[in-house]
Amino acid sequence: xxxxxCRRKRKANRGKLRKHLESSTVxxxxxxxDKLCSKLQWPYVLARIEGLPDTEExxxxxAYRLLHVLCRHxxxxxxxxxxxxxxxxxxxxxxxxxxxxxxxxxxxxxxxAVIELLLIKFPKAVRTLDKDGRSVxxxxxxxxxxxxxxxxxxxxxxxxxxxxxxxxMIVKRFPSxxxxxxxxxxxPIEVAIESGFSMETIKFIQYxxxxxxxxxxxxxxxxxETNTEVTHRSSSFP
Numbered sequence: 001x002x003x004x005x006c007r008r009k010r011k012a013n014r015g016k017l018r019k020h021l022e023s024s025t026v027x028x029x030x031x032x033x034d035k036l037c038s039k040l041q042w043p044y045v046l047a048r049i050e051g052l053p054d055t056e057e058x059x060x061x062x063a064y065r066l067l068h069v070l071c072r073h074x075x076x077x078x079x080x081x082x083x084x085x086x087x088x089x090x091x092x093x094x095x096x097x098x099x100x101x102x103x104x105x106x107x108x109x110x111x112x113a114v115i116e117l118l119l120i121k122f123p124k125a126v127r128t129l130d131k132d133g134r135s136v137x138x139x140x141x142x143x144x145x146x147x148x149x150x151x152x153x154x155x156x157x158x159x160x161x162x163x164x165x166x167x168x169m170i171v172k173r174f175p176s177x178x179x180x181x182x183x184x185x186x187x188p189i190e191v192a193i194e195s196g197f198s199m200e201t202i203k204f205i206q207y208x209x210x211x212x213x214x215x216x217x218x219x220x221x222x223x224x225e226t227n228t229e230v231t232h233r234s235s236s237f238p
Contacts, residue, residue, distance in 0.1 A: 033066065038071035045070070049082050068095055071105040074149050077113040084121055091122040097132075100125035107139045109148030111157065112165045119173060126174045132184075137170045137177040141192035141205075164201055171208045176216070177210040 026035060028044035036045050049066065057165055067083055067090040084091060099107075101116040102125040119126060126136050134142075144166065148159050171178060181187045189205050197205075 027180075030071065034069050034073075037069060037075065040073075042076055042079055045081055046076075047080055049079075049086060052054070052086070054086060054118045066090060067093070067101040068099070068104050071101045071110060071114070071118075072108045074108065075109060075114060077111060077117055080114050080117055084117070088121070091118060098128070100128060102126060103128075103130060103136055103139055106136050106166070106170070107143040107147065109144050109146070112162050112169070115166055117171055119169060123173065126170060126177075129180070133180075133182045135174065135177040135180050135188070137167075137174065138180070138186075138188045138191065140166060140170055140184055141188045141195060141197070143195075145195045158202075160198055163197070164204070167201055167204065175208055175213045177213050178205055179216075 013209060015131075026039050026041060027040060028036065028047070031041075033045065033048060036048065052066070059211050063205060066087065067080075070079060091101055095104075097103075100118075100122065102115065102122070105118055129135055130139075144163060145159065148162060150157065150159075179190055189202070192202060192205055
């Protein structure tokens with residue numbers, strides 16, 4: 001029964017998308033990429049991606065702009081897969097705010113599947129702070145809930161499940177981010193509370209913060225003990 005309902009949902013969504021494309025007044029051949037994305041013209045976006053020349057110059061210009069633009073507009077994961085297949089280096093490029101595509105996707109409330117794909121393709125991004133000292137987790141706590149959108153491609157993924165899933169993915173890959181404040185002194189847990197995160201997600205972040213703090217404390221203690229032992233051994237020699 002559940003499979004039947006899912007099939008009906010997908011069929012209905014395809015119908016909505018077809019009507020949306022037919023009713024659009026955007027010219028797919030001349031419209032800027034950003035415009036196509038904002039109007040959910042994903043089939044045309046895919047065609048635009050395929051039509052870009054696979055050259056070094058494209059890598060420095062179009063591909064750089066491409067992935068950042070896509071991630072701002074709640075793209076289906078298939079669109080990001082197509083972009084990464086043709087321009088795999090684009091995932092490792094940063095903008096003027098020191099944002100990787102992952103930072104943009106998280107800030108814009110992207111589908112958890114898109115965020116997971118970006119994490120897999122370029123794990124370093126999740127450990128990189130932007131020019132304001134904000135981690136990916138910080139951006140998630142501040143902007144994800146406000147900017148998340150259910151789309152024609154993921155109507156069954158409601159906000160709270162998407163938020164919990166994305167939070168766990170980010171914390172798992174960079175647990176110490178929970179204790180990294182930005183340059184203004186705000187912490188991820190503070191902005192999560194201000195943004196209206198559920199109590200369940202707040203408690204998860206709090207527990208991750210505690211575990212990270214304990215791990216750091218134990219590491220320091222171990223280093224101190226090692227240094228003390230080395231000093232003691234050195235002093236025992238004439």
